[in-house]
Amino acid sequence: MAVDHFVEPRYRLGNITEHHLLELVASDQQRAFGRAKADALPRYCRECDVRFACHGGCPKDRFATTPDGEPGLNYLCPSFKRFFGHVAAPMQEMAELLARGRAPSEIVRRYADADARRGRDEPCTCGSARKWKHCHGAVPSP
Numbered sequence: 001m002a003v004d005h006f007v008e009p010r011y012r013l014g015n016i017t018e019h020h021l022l023e024l025v026a027s028d029q030q031r032a033f034g035r036a037k038a039d040a041l042p043r044y045c046r047e048c049d050v051r052f053a054c055h056g057g058c059p060k061d062r063f064a065t066t067p068d069g070e071p072g073l074n075y076l077c078p079s080f081k082r083f084f085g086h087v088a089a090p091m092q093e094m095a096e097l098l099a100r101g102r103a104p105s106e107i108v109r110r111y112a113d114a115d116a117r118r119g120r121d122e123p124c125t126c127g128s129a130r131k132w133k134h135c136h137g138a139v140p141s142p
Contacts, residue, residue, distance in 0.1 A: 042070040045077075050084035086126060 011033060013024040024030060041056045044066035056062065057074035064073040074080070090111075094104035115137065118125075124135035131137075 040072060042066050042072045044068065044070060044073060048081070050081055050088075053084045054080040 013019075013027055013030055016024065037056065037059055040059065040062070041051075045051055045056045054074070054077075057076055057080065061074045061076060062072045064075040064077065065071050066073045090107055093107050097104050097106055118132055118137065120131065120133035120137060122132050124130050124132045124137065126136055128135050
């Protein structure tokens with residue numbers, strides 16, 4: 001089954017069964033797309049502290065306006081900011097562990113130990129204002 005209908009024709013680079021992926025990624029068309037994607041970002045995005053992770057998202061999703069009224073903001077921006085802000089500290093810790101030649105998964109034990117000491121009725125650490133037991137401490141249903 002062909003999946004060409006998922007890619008707008010002007011953005012189609014080719015088929016990886018016919019071309020090596022590196023050839024497609026390094027193509028002039030792909031490089032132009034990347035430059036245009038970055039050049040079209042509103043100032044709000046260009047100055048954002050989580051842009052390194054979202055890169056402004058997909059251009060097709062940039063139909064919202066920035067807080068100062070500039071068009072071109074990705075409608076998922078508030079979610080990107082919240083998610084990437086939430087994981088910033090653990091990601092930084094994992095990067096530091098890697099830089100020291102240690103396993104990034106070492107932080108799991110530290111978080112598990114902290115969670116074990118936390119009372120179920122304490123506020124959740126994510127800042128949601130919900131109790132731990134109803135937020136990140138909730139046990140999934142079977």
